[in-house]
Amino acid sequence: MIDQVLTAIVGFLNTHIGTMAPDVVLGNLSLTESPQDEGTNINDSVVVSVVNIQQESTLRNLPANRQIMDVNGLPRGVARHPPLLLNVFVLIGANKRQYDVGLQRVSQVLSFFQANPIFTEAEIPGLPAMGLEKIIFDLHSTSFEELNQLWSIMGGKYIPSVIYKMRMAYIDSIEEDMEVPLVKSIEATFKNKTK
DSSP, X not given: OHHHHHHHHHHHHHHHHOOSSOOEEEOXXXXXXSOOOSSOOOTTEEEEEEEEEEEOSTTOOOOSEEEEEOTTXXXXXXXXXXXXXXXXXXXXXXXXXXXXXXXXXXXXXXXXXXXXXXXXXXXXXXXXXXTEEEEEEEEOOOOHHHXXXXXXXXXXXXXXXXXXXXXXXXXXXXXXXXXXXXXXXXXXXXXXXXX
């Protein structure tokens, strides 16, 4: 699923940049110093790499049992696990031979996501098949210390780059739910105690 979404985004970026040969590739940016296998050549390219995947913590505590309306408009209870909401941190680095061209590519990436921060089924038709409603790209700011740690972990030298947080909003499907009875009333008996 992540690979399919990023492959579509790479296609959009290539169209936006508009070079004759595709300039944006999906690859591991930490392999810039390594000889490339039969896969994608990341030398003299803009490389899209995943650097972290996190679960969205703010929406994590949804109740397992919920009330929904059925097709007749009547309430029914369903038991299901809350959807898994992910934040995928994507590093887009301009691994270009000419430094000024690399800066130009980073500027083009920034302008693309400024104009297109949200992707829905209209832009990526396969989203519902992946169980996704929309993809949201937010620019992720890092401190010099975090940037240093990231590039140290990757074992590479810094190149012009930008990090985006890709938020994946899942469709909360109902097909696989287990029905549970609704709580319709609460009965309680109270006794008045006197001293």
